[in-house]
Amino acid sequence: MKIGLRILLGYVLIVGLAAWFLLNIFVDEVKPGVRASQEDTLVDTANLLAEMAAPDVKSGALTAIAPPMRDYARRSVSARIGGITKRHLDYRVYIVDAGGIVLFDTAGTDVGKDYSRWNDVYLTLRGKYGARSTRSDPDDENSTVMYVAAPILDPADRSRIIGVLTVAKPNASAQGFIERGQRVILRWGALLLGLSLLVGMAFAWWLARALRRLMDYVADVEAGRKAVLPDFGNNEIATLARALEAMRTRLEGKEYAERLMHTLTHELKSPIAAIQASAELLQEDMPEAERRRFLGNILEQNTRQKRLIDKLLALVRVEQQQRLEQAAPVDVHALCAVVAGDFSGALAERGQVLDMGEGGTPLHVQGDELLLRQAVGNLLDNAIGFAPPGSVIRIAACRRDGFAVVAICDSGPGIPAYAQERLFERFYSLPRPDGAKSTGLGLPFVREVAALHGGTVTVANAAQGGCCAELALPLPLTL
Incomplete structure (x- = not known):
């Protein structure tokens, strides 16, 4: 499982569990919270009513308190409260004696009944807080009614309880507010x-994208491909990426220098040995013709060294270059014409x-x-070296699958099977028909240039004989 998906799933799990836990707490707390508030109001x-009823209970005649309470029970009301319409009054009040x-x-139904065993009355008569919640319908859990009692104190002796006044209110009257609160929550x-999940997804996508770009960069470095460090901005991943780039530069620089010195030393041994041998022979007396031959050999080997060093330096520069500094439009047909002019003398x-063929459609x-x-010059130089004298070399540029392809084909001996896998090795070269041998740096240079441009180079035997080299360069995207 990819790290971005792991992070996202972990985030979703944590946020989901936290949300479930908190929402359950909030939802579960709405109901007891509303009922606690209702109970506080009932208290x-x-x-208040117990104080108002005390004189009547003391006198034994409820002439002052009873009529208003009966009138209250018959009142109608229409009030909009918190989005819920209230159309009837819910209080039930009863008074009991000591x-x-x-x-x-x-309610006019229970006058004369004994309520002394009900919790609200029983506890209040004993000086405690009396309250109870009882179902009006034993089979319906939503029919509970909350009863809250208050002691009726003797006006002459407030330490003596002469009765109890209970106010009752159905819990169902608050159900609408409870459900509304739960829905809002x-x-x-x-x-x-x-929103939390969206933020988590955005963060996981950003982190996964940054890590994927970093992993692609590491994979390119590991595979030895051209790799440019992506821009990660200014964060911890960017710091890590820069540290990897610095480490890579140091390690590759050291390894490259060691490899370069080894290969250069190896390749220069032969011309240096030839020059040394010729110089030692020149110290002896010899015919003028022999002297001229050895001097010519020294000059030839010196030219070979210079050509080898120049080409190696060019290859080093392009190998160490990770990207094109200044890319500009290049006319491929015009480029082929310029290269043809460069090699007109050798041809x-x-x-x-x-054979330049027809110009065709413009390619840039x-x-x-x-x-x-x-x-392109290196590819043409190879074709000239391997093609028979007096033969025709074909060079053409065309569009193919989103690439501009420069193809150079000759009618030479082709590539032996044993050499096909080694053509792009540094310093590896095949002897040319005239016995000359190249530096073996031309094709590695072409491969590096192709990679810098996001393209490829292939060299293979042609079906009709000879060899065909193709340099494919990506065409710019057009809208």
Whole structure:
């Protein structure tokens, strides 16, 4: 499983569990919270009414308190509260004497009954807080009614309880507010959860994208491909990427220098030995013709060394270059014409003819014209060296699958099977038909230039004989 998906799943799990836990707590707390608030109101109301009822209970005639309470029970109301319309009053009030016998009931049903065993009355008569919650329908859990009692104190001796006043209110009257509160919490909770998940997804996508770009860069470095450090901005990943780039530069620089010195030393041994041997022989007396031959050998080997060093330096520069510094439009057909002009002397010397074909549709690529000129020149130089004198060499540029392809084909002996896998090795070269041997740096240089431009180079035997080299360069995207 990819790290971005792991991070996202972990985030979703943590946020989901936290949201579920918190939402459940909030939703579960709405109901007891509303009922606690309702009970608090009932306590205040019961104590207020108990004070108002005390004189009547003391006198034994409820002439002052009973009529208003009966009128209250018959009132109608229409009020909009928190989005819920209230159309009837829900309080039920009853008064009992010191023995628990009902003296008054707004419902008009239980006057004369003994309520002394009900918790609200029983506890209040003993000086405790009396309250109970009882179902009006034993089979319906939503039919509970909350009863809160207050002691009726003797006006002459407030330490003596002469009765109890209870205020009752159905819990169902608050159900609408409870459900509304729960809906609001769930709705906002779902919205916040959704936003949290979106933020988590965005963060996981950003982190996974940054890590994927870093891993692609590391994979390119590990495979030895051209790799440019992506821009990660200014964060911890960017710091890590820069540290990897610095480490890579140091390690590759050291390894490259060691490898370069080893190969250069190896390749220079032969011309240096030839020069040394010729110089030692020149110290002896010899015929003038022999002297001239040895002097010519020294000059030839010195030229070989210079050519080897120049080409190696050019290859080093392009190998160490990770990207094109200044890419500009390059006309591929014009480039081929310029390269043909560069090698007109070599072609004439061998009596060879360069067939440019037809110009075709214009082809333009983004790149470094000088590097591309050297690359195409190396391919043409190989073709001239391996093609028979007086033969025709074909060079053409065409569009193929989003690439501009420069193809150079000759009618030479082709590539032996044993050499096909080693053509792009540094310093590896095949002897040319005239016995000459190249530096073995031309094709590695072309491959590096192609990689810098995002392209490829292939060299293979042609079906009709000879060899065909193709340099493919990506064409710019067109809208």
